[in-house]
Amino acid sequence: MHIRARDAAPRKRMPGENEAVTRRLGAQWRQPAWAGEQEENMTAITWVLAADGSRARIFETQGLKLDLRQVEDLRNPAPRATETAEKDREKFARTVADYLEQSRLHQRFDRLRLAVEPKFLGLLRDYLSGETLKLVYEEADSDVSNLGTRDIGRHLDRP
Numbered sequence: 001m002h003i004r005a006r007d008a009a010p011r012k013r014m015p016g017e018n019e020a021v022t023r024r025l026g027a028q029w030r031q032p033a034w035a036g037e038q039e040e041n042m043t044a045i046t047w048v049l050a051a052d053g054s055r056a057r058i059f060e061t062q063g064l065k066l067d068l069r070q071v072e073d074l075r076n077p078a079p080r081a082t083e084t085a086e087k088d089r090e091k092f093a094r095t096v097a098d099y100l101e102q103s104r105l106h107q108r109f110d111r112l113r114l115a116v117e118p119k120f121l122g123l124l125r126d127y128l129s130g131e132t133l134k135l136v137y138e139e140a141d142s143d144v145s146n147l148g149t150r151d152i153g154r155h156l157d158r159p
Contacts (some may be wrong), residue, residue, distance in 0.1 A: 024122040044110035050145045052117035056096045057145055074099060080081035090123055104132050112136045117143035
């Protein structure tokens with residue numbers, strides 16, 4: 001029986017053989033620097049926060065895709081009276097930041113996208129820890145918290 005090359009079992013490489021091949025063939029055989037990062041981006045869990053002073057919705061997606069699945073819907077229990085609005089917004093920003101912080105500590109997400117109403121975004125940043133802020137890779141200062149899930153995905157997918 002004749003075994004063709006493609007049917008044969010792969011041969012074992014000798015230690016150092018891959019490095020010699022890479023040296024001989026040059027950079028074309030080296031793994032690009034971004035390859036590991038790209039693979040990580042495909043498996044990382046991304047949370048998207050869509051929020052304003054009265055509501056914060058948190059969505060989850062794998063990698064950088066915008067196939068959103070809602071994981072939390074936080075609401076500010078305070079009435080919408082103008083004289084207490086700012087104090088209540090600050091308290092709600094602290095509540096949202098605490099939720100994100102606890103979730104980060106429990107490793108529920110690897111990166112964070114923020115689509116937050118501009119005034120509330122400023123408050124929220126004040127209460128987010130430095131470690132959580134490091135996980136933010138995109139901010140959109142727009143209020144999309146009251147849109148449907150698909151509309152939020154479409155809004156964030158725009159260049």
